[in-house]
Amino acid sequence: MTAAGDWDLVRRVQEGDAGAFAELVRRYEQPVIHFCQRMVNSREDAEDLAQEAFVRVYRNIGKLEPQAKFSTLLFGIARNLALNHLRDTGRRGRGKTDALDDHVLAAEPRTGPVFQAEQSEMLALIERALNRLSPDHREVLLLRELQGMDYDGIAEVIGCRKGTVKSRIARAREQLRLELVALGGLMP
Template sequence: MNNNREADESELIRRSRMGDKDAFGQLVCIYMKRAYFSALGLVSSHEAALDLSQEAFVRAYRAIGKLDPERKFYTWLYQILRNLCFNYIRDRARHARPFSELDEQKMQQIADASQDASSRVETDELHQQLRRAINLLSPLEREVIVLKDLQELSYKEIAEVLGCPVGTVMSRLYNARKALRNSMKEYMNDRN
């Protein structure tokens, strides 16, 4: 199943390299949500995430001739995307917005129907606190949290995407979670 998917992807890349826009369109459709949510995790704004993820695809199409056929498309795309996101973060540092788009609307959509109102309020508060804590992380730490906990990639996949050893991924993740734990320590102790 996985092999079929990889074969399909290789075929789409091959056709895209020959200028087949329909094939590239299929790659876009496969990875658009993942790219959007990766960007959203880093830049915290719906409009910026949409704009940056679309720009990443445009640049990817322009440079697809340079894509190593052995490499996974998303791993390669993600490097273009993160570069755009970090540039955006750097440019907008003074006007940084909080981790606001990871917000209440979806929280309510997915909230367990059986959960009573008071525990839902507590969960909401916990998530708000966490959002604030994530917002205080450095972009590199925030990125590793997004890739591990929101995108659910393995250490090996994260290392591949970031182009660094697995040990670096683990230490970066440790520092990020330690910072989150310290920011939320008091709050979580109250809840436990």
């Protein structure tokens, strides 16, 4: 669905069609929850944050005017809520506890062909390495790699210049690589 389709739904909501907003929620619920989950490392909190993000959009729907993409507006709000949550829960710095990491590792399937097990292990390591990044680095990587946003979109979401996004993503990638090396997931 294109951004124009999103704004068409917004216009319908503005005209009183609440069902159009439910359609917007269904369209973006998974990517927003996924983003929040990776940011705050809690599925339950991620759902609450995503819900709050949608509610905030709805409450201000009358003020919204078509921008480049509806998703950048939505992710901008979700991102702010996630950072707020990290600040409030004292997890703004480096990521979560190892106990939670172990839970993630334990949750990964360990059966099946060897290559699947290796991939599963690699994904678990990636999750651990991501959680060791600062929120500033984590958010740009998530927006780029998971949401596929371009630098202009990311700049809009986090409110900085495109050049800052470019350098921050580069530093985040390098930091992620170093974290994986430290975790034994990559050769130094």
